[in-house]
Amino acid sequence: MQKQTENIIEVKDLVKRFGAFLANDNLTFEVKRGEIFGFLGANGAGKTTAIKILSGLSYPTSGLVNVAGFDVYKQRNKVKENIGYMSQKFSLYEDLTVKENIRFYGGIYGLSNKYIKQKTEDLLNRLKMTQIQNSLISSLPLGWKQKIAFSVAIFHNPKVVFLDEPTGGVDPITRRDFWEMIYEAADAGITVFVTTHYMDEAEYCDRVSIMDQGKIKALGTPTELKKLFKADNMDEVFLKIAR
């Protein structure tokens, strides 16, 4: 896959402190445009804290964080307009229909009604969900909700989309389908920043970083890391680091 060299996310010496607890300890990394960047780590390693800072939900204690060319501290709104976010809860409004959810999220990003209407139609066709466009979200299976949640997160064509454990609780086949969607988004030029604790998914990423106890312990392509740690797969890499 051809890579561009422009950095879309730049993090330098990021520290996040909660009282005496150091959640993020001097993180430094870059993510390039169009890349699928895997952000791995055990539960409690500090992944969610970092993703919250990158997406403007939380402020860093110190350090430099640049997303889509804007400083998260000083230009928070610029950052927000250029990113999408999907949480592990696939947050959609259960009591709204598929179409209403898409409309609503399009609306809060300030897209015009005409554009939303056109794009919703395209999207529903692509997802083969035209039949269920007026069903309530609560009536849909988890895999479908996940797809809709992702489509909604990139509906406004963000430069970066943050996915916080987007495949939790979903069966392997649906997970596979979901990664297809991630590739499609990356091909369309959207940078994907994804956290996961499924190590097989790490193999799908262009580059991964592995966090442990608030620090980044390893960073590189899956092939590089496997070579470096003399491991057959990412699972082993991870176990060697976490030990």
Added chain:
Amino acid sequence: MNRFIGFVKKEFHHIFRDYRTMLILFGMPIAQILIFGYVVANEIKDVNIGILDKSKDNVTQEITNKITSSGFFILSDNINSDNEIEEAFKKGVVRQVIVFEPNFAQKLKREGVVNVQIIADASDANTANMVSNYTKAIINNYVQTNLNSRGLPYKIIPEVRMLYNEELKGVYMFVPGTMALILMLVSAMMTSISIAREKEMGTMEILLVSPLKPLPIVVGKVIPYMALSFINAILIIALSYFVFGMPINGSLIFLLLETLLFIFMALSLGILISTVSNSQMEAMFISMFALLLPTMLLSGFIFPIENMPVVLQWLCNLMPAKYFIIIIKNIMIKGSSVLIVWKETLVIAGMTVFFLAMSVKKFKVRLE
């Protein structure tokens, strides 16, 4: 603006699609006002009374017969001395005691005027008021038909004494009280639950990641509830005016403005609650125990504040509903203007500012 309208629309969808929310919003106010209203406005029947007749002459006998045969009262206890009155009330066997003074008929003939004492148990203020009014009416009727119509210009003056609750606080209390309760419930509880729901479902995160600023998010969530609360308030006022004959002696516009202020206060309180609770359950319990129960018990809605222990009276001063009830009673019953209730209005406005400031502070802490 377009974003904002979409947001408000979404909020209405939430409300109209959840039948439980709809029931709380519209079923409950109507049910409550009707229940409270009819409990108050109900006719009395077979009320137990006692009679202390210190005279035992033909006039007192005739009045006694008239009262006991009216169908409203049952003579359950014959009381023989003043000491037994208190006892009868305490045992709960009577709700009212009628006392005829000695030489009743003689005094009536000699002086033309005689007093009859009506003592009512006013711990239940509404019943006491009604019972004594019925008794007065019967005695007046006796004076007219049996004495005045025969050309005797005699007067029997009933002296009413309310035992346990002299000033009869509680009458007309149900409308202001119910209004305070329902507005509190709809505004504060529903708002806090609906914001907590967004947190629980994770949609709040999505909203905060979006370019929408926190203020429009909160305002957008609050506006539908503000509108519905206001409709509710109008509904309650209309019901109490048309169905129960509660007067509106003051300015209706002033009344509505004060109501809006109270709604605004309750909404800010709801926002504050939602900033400290992370789930709908939590929001509901905080609202229930911190708002509803105190509003019912400590606002003077059900129990007169004057009869409470001093410590509880201090607590009552913290209840926004207390001030609202005073304002509403003043406007509706006494027809007061802003000159009378400006202090209470200021207290509610001050509370609103306080709750809003606290919410903003909490909100900021959460973002850090």
